[in-house]
Amino acid sequence: MNNYGRIRGFTVLMVVMQNLIWILLIVAVIAFSLASDAFLTSFNVINIFWQSAPLGLLVIGQAFTLITGNFDFSSESTMALTTLIAAQLMVSSASGGLDLMVFPVFSIVVMLLLGSAIGLTNGLLISYLKMNSFIVTLGMLMLLRGIVYAVSSGNSVSNLPQMFTWLGGGTLFTFTVGLKTLGIPVAAIFLIVAFVVAHTVASYRRFGREVYTVGGNRAAAETAGINSRKVILKVYLISGLCAALAGWLLAGRLDSVTPRMGTGMIFVVQAAAVVGGISLFGGRGTFIGAFGGVLLWSILDSGLNILQVSPFWIEVARGGLLLFAVFIDAIRVRFMHWLSHRQALAQSTIGLEVE
Amino acid sequence: MSSEPEVKGFSDKEIVNCPQPTIILRARGLSKSFPGVHAVENVSLEVYRGEINGLVGKNGAGKSTLVRLLMGLQRADGGTVEIGGRCYEAMTPDEALEAGIAYVPQQVSMIDSLTVAENILAGNLPAGKFGFINWKEVKQEAKRRLQKLSLEIDVRQRVDGLNITEQTMLAIAKALFSRAKLIILDEPTAALPKVDIQRMFSFIRSMKQQGVGFIYISHHLEEIFEICDRVSVLRDGQMVGNHRVAEINQTQLIQMMVGQSVSEFSRANNPISKEVVLSIENLVRRGHYEKINMSIRKGEVVGLTGLKGSGSEALAAGLFGLEYLGRGTVKLNGKAFIARTPRQALGQRLAYLPADRHRFGIVGLRSVKENITYSILKRLVRLFMIINDRRETELVSSFIKDLGIVTHSIEQKVGLLSGGNQQKVVFSKLVATKPSLLILHEPTQGIDVDAKTDIFRVIDDLSSQGVATLLISNEVRELSVICDRILVMCEGKITYQFIKGDAEAIPENILLAIEGSYEPG
């Protein structure tokens, strides 16, 4: 094979590796729809997007911190706490609230502010006090969850006002298919919009560029004048805010807030982000890919359940996918480097390539 | 000598005084290339038993690559290594160790928290009944071994309690105990106080008596003359000379190191303006430098050079805000200059090219485009802080053209470019910030010849545009070509200034001045 053929071969391989998530997604969709005709119905497809919404928002927040090379394990607890406080403000004590009957708009504002504040706290501890992000957010995970239980006394809150639940539970553009009346969930639209915004910020805005630079090589970023501490602070703020939004969506869908809300979700969030191409080493990954990761996760859940696979095996499958994703992530860095190295050699003018 | 415990070690029986010197190592035609650079080219080397063979060469001459090839840490593109009667084309580190090559690096890495005895016998602790370690025997054995080498170190002491000389000697001793026939010493005296150097030398000489061969790498030429039997000179990856020390003198040695071929590059004769960009008065930083007085004018390229620890690197880092600058009067463009962080320095139009570009200069994961622009994103944004793609691409393309950066697209990941092109990317990034003072730290390190010329041209162009440049480097040949003035620092003080055009401003003299042994006139 001559040099040109080689270059083309390398390029194809590189494209495959970079877009692995889409290949997996297409394979999964085809496989499941062949295996069961209950999978690719409009009802189920809508459900997949609906279920993905809270996870998607959490993944957005997580992806920002991951790109800078840090972790945020606390987002599931932030989600629960902010939503719980918001819910308690709005409903009567009979439904688990505080009888304050606050107008939903205000409690939404409180919720988002609280989420940002928690994110800010994380950011200050990690960025300015230079504490380890793994441990800090793990600690916050437990602390915030404890506060959730303390504040709620173990009780759930329900009967949320419709204005509040509209985002997570409402639908638009109803249409009828066959005998069923379906609507596009507002949550799905919000999910897509959120990812578009995230992607725009990351790829086209100055802040996004700084995030990638800090994640790629923090020392180099500092030497070039980027205030890496501020950047890290901001990503944690985003993560906290996204957690609040995720809670808003989830509460809307379930029309209630339970103190257990979101427990254990953090693993799925990391998994979806990694599967979608956000590297645990920092500095790489796109939000489009992360979106794919979120979708893949929901598709997997939906498909395996519809096929009536035992829940234990579903967990095995999900864990397996996560391990596979981390493996690919580790390999990708070295493989891509080797691959491009070969490509660069093939193209270099010094002609060191030995035939 | 009969009842010796069955422990792996340096056996007395191996000492046989041969009337004829035998070869321990013979390397023939070793070559190794990296993208764009021939690191080592067709190098042949012979080391005999009981001989200390010095290896000299400038930074980047290929010494470390050669050593890595000999140790099997890298696979040679061509050539063979013959050792212990066997011929290897590609050695693994294990095979190298088996064959008896040991390496004592510049920074000895010992297991600091263990005692001397444990370190010596690491991996071979004699086990007694039930597998428990017999500590008494450990100490005795360690002591015995050290005595054989006439080393007096308390075996019960912890290694991190030893002074640096003892640690280095211990490292050498360890190498010997693993049956090394050839020991490669990399700058062994770099961290030693002068007093201990003699102690080290006598230790090495006693090893030499016992038939061990050494490769002695050093920048300190007077040491080479003192202790080595032969000396080999590497220049630009090639072995340019191998002589008995008694047969040559220092001048000839330096000439071989520096080379007589004149580079094709010559600077345009630009007039230097009278305007002072940087002025430093009475700058002192305890432990690093003192009484620093210098000024750089617009369009001037000033070189700053000295051995490691002489203060030149610290001064550059201090100016950029990476380290504490010290106390004194520093003015940039007439205004008082204070920069405690790189951001502040950049804000005052001072740009810095770091020596370690992988750690501080480039973000290897990201593209050429991003690497060039991430310092000046502020200037490229439009509404809503969105980056103006067209303006960015235009800017980056112009840099690629002007500097001749070889990359097949601006989205190419920088980590995959050749060293020279990476450096050009970093240059572009700095130039994009439109600095009035440019500080360059080893700008041509790890770059092939063609790219070096390009870099010179860039520096020249910038100076003709009025940018003042402070060039910190140990490449004396390059300094003499590109700098208008060269300041030499020794132990924290500026000791000499060479001016371009003067008769004395030749690389050999500069090298001597760096060593501290230049006598003008």
Add this chain to the structure above:
Amino acid sequence: MKWCNRLFNKIVPIFCISTALLLLLLIAACSSATSEKVKKAGQVKIGYGAPLLASGQAEIMQGLIKKAEQKGWTVITTNADSDSERQANQIDYFMSMEVDAIVVVPVDSQAICAPARKAMSAGIPFYTIDRAPVGCQINMTVLSDNFMAGKQAGEAMIDLLSKRYGNARGTVLELQGDLGTNVAVLRGNGFHSVINKYSEVEVISKPTEWRAEKFASATVDVVSSKEIDGIYLQSDCVGMSVVISALEQLGKKFPRDDRRHILITSVDGCPEGLKAIREGYADAAANQPLPDFGIIVDWIEKELKREPIEPGEVVMQGAPWSPAKVTREQSGWQLLLATTRITPENINDSSLWGNSHNPESPTPLKVNP
């Protein structure tokens, strides 16, 4: 090659997603909203959502499956692992699979309402077992009479205290379940309806969220600091073994004939509970007819056949759950199954599900009102 790179890095992914999304929606829209499987008459499929599989839930599920299979129905089961979001997702999947009815043991009584409403508005009847929803109306709930169970446990405790001291007095530790579930509230209320009549009996109540470790820690905390005469466990399925171990740790585990024995009554009648009574460490329990919750299939059948449901009483001779009351509550129809008292005397009765896990038991039982 610059355009090539732009293509691969930017446009292809966006292109991929948009086509994929469009394709997906197109296919989904074109295909029927529901999978058109020709259903043979009588091939009924119901979905069962368990909240977890420990402490009696497995028994409930098995009982329902048995009864459904007797009718020739298929049951699709899922496990929500105590996660209400997962339960909601699983209900979505049931709907995708076109089940005829959904039966669920809710993880959270308040959170179940949104998915329940969704199912019912799609025309699928929705039922809960063992816990009633709070805040919405569904087709029917089957519960054991938790109030009765609590009452029976209370009566047993009073009897035992009276036997010991001559009159009813002493200190009793009440280990409550998850106060978010109405089950716990009812079992507590039933217990207190009896106990509160006796002013010399002091009750210390501790919540446990139905978690074994909390049963244990509450026991350790209270028994080590106070003189306790009796312990009332709202669930022996979750708590009996850990409470006994806790007592053992504290050195207070004594069998019935010992003077220092701590009286224990409980609700559920799990194998652990029966074992404790048999060994003499516990004294009485109120039996929850767990495997008989599956009786809801009869009512599901009624719904599917469009037969009306009438309030009243259902009696089956010899069944431990009889008589059962059918009433109309805020959460819809409710079937309340009776509970029976377990004592050391009838401990080995084969009709107790904890003994044999066999719901088929013809032997009549002494039913206490």
